[in-house]
Amino acid sequence: MRVRFAPSPTGYLHVGGLRTALYNWLLARQSGGTFILRIEDTDRTRFVADAEEDIVDSLEWAGLDVDEGPETGSYRQSERTALYDAALARLLEEGNAYIAFDTPEEIEQMRSRLATDTNPNPRYDWSTRSHMKNSLTLGTDEVALRRERGDPFVVRLRVEPGAEVLFTDIVRGDVRFRTDDVDDQVLMKSDGLPTYHLANVVDDHDMRISHVIRGEEWLSSVPKHVLLYQALGWETPRMAHLPLILSPTGGKLSKRNADKQGIPVFVREYREAGYEPSALLNYLALLGWHPESEQEVFSLEGLVDTFSLDRVGPSGVQFDMDKLAWFNGQHIRMRSPEEIAKSQMEALKKAYGDVDEERAVQAARLMHERMAIASDLVGFEYLFKAPSDWDEAGVRKRWKDDSARLVQTYRDALMDVQEWTAEQLEETLRRVTGQHDVGAGRLIHPVRLAVSGVSHGPGLFDLLVYLGRDAVCERLERAVNALG
Ligand code: GLU
Numbered sequence: 370m371r372v373r374f375a376p377s378p379t380g381y382l383h384v385g386g387l388r389t390a391l392y393n394w395l396l397a398r399q400s401g402g403t404f405i406l407r408i409e410d411t412d413r414t415r416f417v418a419d420a421e422e423d424i425v426d427s428l429e430w431a432g433l434d435v436d437e438g439p440e441t442g443s444y445r446q447s448e449r450t451a452l453y454d455a456a457l458a459r460l461l462e463e464g465n466a467y468i469a470f471d472t473p474e475e476i477e478q479m480r481s482r483l484a485t486d487t488n489p490n491p492r493y494d495w496s497t498r499s500h501m502k503n504s505l506t507l508g509t510d511e512v513a514l515r516r517e518r519g520d521p522f523v524v525r526l527r528v529e530p531g532a533e534v535l536f537t538d539i540v541r542g543d544v545r546f547r548t549d550d551v552d553d554q555v556l557m558k559s560d561g562l563p564t565y566h567l568a569n570v571v572d573d574h575d576m577r578i579s580h581v582i583r584g585e586e587w588l589s590s591v592p593k594h595v596l597l598y599q600a601l602g603w604e605t606p607r608m609a610h611l612p613l614i615l616s617p618t619g620g621k622l623s624k625r626n627a628d629k630q631g632i633p634v635f636v637r638e639y640r641e642a643g644y645e646p647s648a649l650l651n652y653l654a655l656l657g658w659h660p661e662s663e664q665e666v667f668s669l670e671g672l673v674d675t676f677s678l679d680r681v682g683p684s685g686v687q688f689d690m691d692k693l694a695w696f697n698g699q700h701i702r703m704r705s706p707e708e709i710a711k712s713q714m715e716a717l718k719k720a721y722g723d724v725d726e727e728r729a730v731q732a733a734r735l736m737h738e739r740m741a742i743a744s745d746l747v748g749f750e751y752l753f754k755a756p757s758d759w760d761e762a763g764v765r766k767r768w769k770d771d772s773a774r775l776v777q778t779y780r781d782a783l784m785d786v787q788e789w790t791a792e793q794l795e796e797t798l799r800r801v802t803g804q805h806d807v808g809a810g811r812l813i814h815p816v817r818l819a820v821s822g823v824s825h826g827p828g829l830f831d832l833l834v835y836l837g838r839d840a841v842c843e844r845l846e847r848a849v850n851a852l853g
Pocket of ligand 1: 376587
């Protein structure tokens with residue numbers, strides 16, 4: 370399998386683009402094939418200078434390594450114009466393409482002139498081309514004269530009516546169309562650059578792409594591509610058009626409606642927010658693909674083993690941030706506390722000054738089950754510094770008249786604990802509450818509040834072990850003085 374991801378550098382990599390890249394990459398890896406990155410940069414009007422860099426960085430972050438791409442050779446379409454020119458020359462020579470001089474205004478005029486009730490928007494095609502200024506209607510001299518004069522022109526594919534074309538999409542099955550309904554698409558624009566259609570077909574052929582796997586929005590281009598392959602006498606690659614990614618409220622997940630729902634659309638935003646790349650990929654894999662078993666959580670290797678195109682359905686799938694957050698939590702648990710800590714060292718140092726890496730690992734171990742995202746670690750402030758105040762609602766609910774006395778007693782007892790282990794700390798606590806004839810909760814809640822400032826968190830005794838005797842005693846002392 371030789372597959373390609375062929376983004377246009379018109380903006381940062383979109384999550385939908387990452388899904389397309391992922392499906393291609395998975396198939397390449399599971400078949401021992403080749404994953405190609407091709408930059409489709411022929412549309413100079415929509416070119417964004419740092420888009421390619423973002424695409425490359427995002428793929429790298431996600432772990433989708435590229436076998437052939439701009440790093441290894443000429444994989445930007447702007448570097449490949451000689452190939453497109455050669456294809457054009459052949460198409461023109463063999464009568465499958467022609468030159469057209471019509472200005473946009475003239476095409477507009479043709480549209481209003483030839484519009485009928487049944488055909489309100491006539492296209493430039495077999496039925497209208499004879500009314501236009503092109504190399505099929507103008508004499509050879511006139512064409513030569515215009516070209517000499519430097520009149521702008523485009524090259525169009527000559528699509529003849531009366532034939533039916535069938536192609537089989539791996540996701541959608543048989544798709545039929547009639548050539549009567551296909552316009553004489555522009556292959557080369559007046560700026561001399563190829564259109565998407567021409568460059569895409571020429572490159573897929575030249576790069577020996579076996580399977581074209583891309584978003585549903587390209588399905589409507591397929592007839593044009595198939596006719597181009599036929600005109601050039603090339604074999605059409607196999608094709609799969611992936612279902613649309615929809616917003617939770619329906620409709621395509623556009624930047625605008627995603628913004629409204631608080632859904633980031635660019636991969637870089639997930640990267641910056643600290644998502645696990647493997648979780649995002651796991652989630653994206655399931656946006657369109659349905660594994661045979663009930664299993665939902667997959668590592669990237671697991672996806673390579675299990676993914677298959679014949680379990681990709683055609684209907685649109687809704688993007689759901691909560692579900693993604695759930696996957697992220699699952700993938701956090703698959704990573705070691707060491708790795709999580711390492712990834713957050715920079716942020717930890719920024720927030721708390723000098724944080725020791727071993728300390729961060731212990732913190733990550735303590736919070737492993739409670740994290741939804743690696744950056745949560747930085748948010749657990751009390752793991753890295755003493756609370757400066759105590760949650761008001763928590764105090765009202767948990768800090769009773771006898772709390773100060775009980776906490777003070779526990780603090781004093783902690784000075785004598787032999788081994789600073791969760792068992793000993795718990796035993797000591799139960800002894801104190803036993804002596805005062807109250808339930809353990811009467812001390813557990815105020816102690817938690819005193820050391821962390823909040824009333825929820827990891828197991829209390831594990832937290833105390835993590836904090837260490839000095840910090841615990843000091844924090845208890847401070848709370849007793851402040852809360853009374
Ligand atoms: N350049 C197109 C895009 O931006 C490629 C579509 C295709 O894969 O053929 O998605």
